[in-house]
Amino acid sequence: MRKSTICNLLLLFVLIPGTLFLGTQLSGRWYYLTSTMMIVEVMIPFFLAFETRRPQARELVTLAVMCALAVASRVVMLIPNFKPMTAIVMISGIALGAQSGFVCGAVGAFASNFFFSQGPWTPWQMMAYGFAGFLAGGLFHKRFPLRNPAALAVWGFFTIVLVIGPLLDCCTVFTVSSRITWKYALAVFTAGFAYNVQHGIACAVTLLLFSRPLLSKLERLKTKYGMMDAG
Amino acid sequence: MRYDAFSKCHPLTNFLFFLGAIGFCVVIQHPMYLAAGAVGAGGYYLLLKGRDGWKRIAGLVPVFVVIAGLNPLLNTYGERLLFTVFGRPYTLEALYYGMAVAGMFVVMILWFGCYSMVLTSDKFVCLFGSLIPALSLLLVMVLRMIPNLARKGKQIADARTCIGKGVTGANSAKEKIAGGMQVLSALTDWALEGSIITADAMRCRGYGTAKRTSFRIYRMTTRDWALIGAMGVLAAGVLLAGGTGATFTPELWIASPTWGLAAYGVFLLIPTLLYLQEAVQWHISISGI
Numbered sequence: 001m002r003k004s005t006i007c008n009l010l011l012l013f014v015l016i017p018g019t020l021f022l023g024t025q026l027s028g029r030w031y032y033l034t035s036t037m038m039i040v041e042v043m044i045p046f047f048l049a050f051e052t053r054r055p056q057a058r059e060l061v062t063l064a065v066m067c068a069l070a071v072a073s074r075v076v077m078l079i080p081n082f083k084p085m086t087a088i089v090m091i092s093g094i095a096l097g098a099q100s101g102f103v104c105g106a107v108g109a110f111a112s113n114f115f116f117s118q119g120p121w122t123p124w125q126m127m128a129y130g131f132a133g134f135l136a137g138g139l140f141h142k143r144f145p146l147r148n149p150a151a152l153a154v155w156g157f158f159t160i161v162l163v164i165g166p167l168l169d170c171c172t173v174f175t176v177s178s179r180i181t182w183k184y185a186l187a188v189f190t191a192g193f194a195y196n197v198q199h200g201i202a203c204a205v206t207l208l209l210f211s212r213p214l215l216s217k218l219e220r221l222k223t224k225y226g227m228m229d230a231g
Numbered sequence: 232m233r234y235d236a237f238s239k240c241h242p243l244t245n246f247l248f249f250l251g252a253i254g255f256c257v258v259i260q261h262p263m264y265l266a267a268g269a270v271g272a273g274g275y276y277l278l279l280k281g282r283d284g285w286k287r288i289a290g291l292v293p294v295f296v297v298i299a300g301l302n303p304l305l306n307t308y309g310e311r312l313l314f315t316v317f318g319r320p321y322t323l324e325a326l327y328y329g330m331a332v333a334g335m336f337v338v339m340i341l342w343f344g345c346y347s348m349v350l351t352s353d354k355f356v357c358l359f360g361s362l363i364p365a366l367s368l369l370l371v372m373v374l375r376m377i378p379n380l381a382r383k384g385k386q387i388a389d390a391r392t393c394i395g396k397g398v399t400g401a402n403s404a405k406e407k408i409a410g411g412m413q414v415l416s417a418l419t420d421w422a423l424e425g426s427i428i429t430a431d432a433m434r435c436r437g438y439g440t441a442k443r444t445s446f447r448i449y450r451m452t453t454r455d456w457a458l459i460g461a462m463g464v465l466a467a468g469v470l471l472a473g474g475t476g477a478t479f480t481p482e483l484w485i486a487s488p489t490w491g492l493a494a495y496g497v498f499l500l501i502p503t504l505l506y507l508q509e510a511v512q513w514h515i516s517i518s519g520i
Binding site (some may be wrong): 029030032033047050051052055056057058059060061062063064065067068069071072075076103107108110111113114115117118119120175176177178179181183184187204209213217218221225227 | 264298302380423438439
């Protein structure tokens with residue numbers, strides 16, 4: 001068995017249940033630590049897969065450029081509260097594949113926090129943005145006919161409002177609530193809903209305007225240099 | 232950021248300290264431990280930031296009030312009733328609990344603020360570079376490319392101005408957006424083509440042919456080992472001494488503090504003490520001249 005497989009199995013069957021068990025056994029406020037450790041443990045297999053594949057230089061640098069574009073779109077906010085980062089992560093996932101999409105989102109979230117501030121939200125943002133790239137890659141990477149900007153925009157909007165936004169709000173639930181109840185979680189999700197809709201609209205607009213030009217640039221690059229044929 | 236002795240320590244020392252400080256902060260909800268955390272985090276934050284730090288700390292006060300005040304609305308357990316909101320009880324215990332959670336949040340934000348200033352990206356890469364080589368290389372390239380993209384974007388915009396295609400205040404919104412899109416398109420093309428050239432150059436220089444070595448500017452000194460040892464002993468003290476428990480709802484109960492609190496206080500003051508030691512030494516050496 002490969003080393004990474006053993007590592008993944010260990011994570012899945014020992015570490016994650018162990019964390020969950022410990023979290024329920026200890027008295028006191030362990031919600032944040034337990035939930036964050038879970039998030040980190042869930043991310044490890046993705047990173048491990050990327051590391052053990054030993055990505056080629058061309059793939060690595062192209063990914064870095066897409067990641068840098070995503071970070072720049074978050075850091076250089078041209079219009080207030082307009083965050084196109086998720087959309088660019090999604091486009092990277094669509095063009096380069098689910099795994100690269102995840103890495104682009106997670107590293108992008110981590111890198112952009114060097115410009116703002118690392119905080120309790122960092123692991124959650126890494127997971128949420130990474131997952132956005134992963135989902136987009138899984139759905140659209142091999143399916144060219146589905147890459148219609150309007151369809152992508154609608155899909156992006158609903159993914160953010162229903163999946164990515166609540167995932168980010170989970171961080172708030174685990175950080176600032178005194179008792180974790182469904183009622184409290186629901187209150188936080190409701191409070192975050194307007195914000196998530198705003199985020200979703202930003203993502204949809206960006207996908208509508210930029211998905212075609214960006215995707216065609218990436219496709220051209222792949223054809224011109226014959227890269228990533230295997231992946 | 233000012234000169235700070237703790238920032239000059241090995242990244243591992245920095246990392247372990249923040250792991251301990253933030254880890255204890257999110258788990259222990261005893262009010263006296265919380266107060267110790269606030270003093271440690273606030274003091275070090277102000278040392279690092281100087282006078283600007285007060286602004287950030289003042290900005291955290293409303294956050295504290297909101298989190299503390301909202302908690303009793305959702306957590307209705309507790310015995311001492313203050314008043315009722317929409318027929319739901321608003322209790323003193325829940326308010327105390329809210330204050331504890333809000334305090335924890337604020338202290339955590341302050342610690343992370345210090346973390347961001349102390350554990351910079353180069354230190355992170357130094358720590359994890361050999362563990363995750365591809366990802367840390369990716370991180371370094373991303374961080375390097377941001378200023379690069381900004382500079383190139385300005386060059387492209389300037390070049391367009393030279394040929395009379397620049398965007399000024401006189402243009403309509405539509406023209407501005409179209410101009411911005413053109414710059415962005417050119418920038419993306421340039422960056423993507425550049426990535427292939429960079430990658431080919433990397434391959435020519437043997438990227439991926441052998442295990443990568445890395446340049447390390449940080450070395451573990453005797454002081455680092457001593458600090459890590461001291462942190463280990465103090466953290467063990469906090470864990471073993473106990474007396475960190477506190478429950479707020481439904482009934483207020485706070486454990487009486489033990490000497491673990493003193494260990495916790497010393498642990499949190501490590502960076503501040505290092506800073507002061509350096510300052511005193513500097514003062515003595517100046518007056519010696």
